[in-house]
Amino acid sequence: MRNFLRPLSWRRIAGPPNQPPAGAYRSASYLPLRPWQVRSRAFARCRRGLDPVEVAAFLDRVAGDLAAAYAEVARSRDETARIKDALREWQSRQAPTARDLARRS
Incomplete structure (x- = not known):
């Protein structure tokens, strides 16, 4: 019985089905929203x-703000x-050459 209830309690805490729980790690397959996705979103009436x-x-x-944020990240x-x-x-110019090391020896 305990094993049966555990998945149900996790779903209750997790929130919406496509969202990870708050503070959870997002996998590499998670893609952030793009401005066109926000602009084209339709809601049920x-x-x-x-x-x-x-x-x-x-x-x-929101899409405009998102586009500005992406532009700033790219910049x-x-x-x-x-x-x-x-x-x-600069580091390669400052690094001693083999000739400099030979002179020191």
């Missing part, structure tokens, strides 16, 4: 549902690569 115009406006705003990665290349070049 019900009798007293949300205003579709407001939902669309909000999703467009940061480019800058990091540029700095790493400059550091490697």
Whole structure:
């Protein structure tokens, strides 16, 4: 009986079925949302549902923020690569050559 209830209690704590539990590790197969996915998201309509115009406006705003965040991450990665290349070049210029080591001996 205990083994039967354990999976049920985990599902209750875990939250939505496609989301990992809060604070859980996300696997490499987890892909973050892209702006086009937010913009194209459709919601089920019900009798007293949300205003579709407001939902669309909000999703467009979220997608814009997401696009800006991705652009900033890409810019940061480019800058990091540029700095790493400059550091490697400087280190190779500063490293002693075989001729310098032979003179010291």
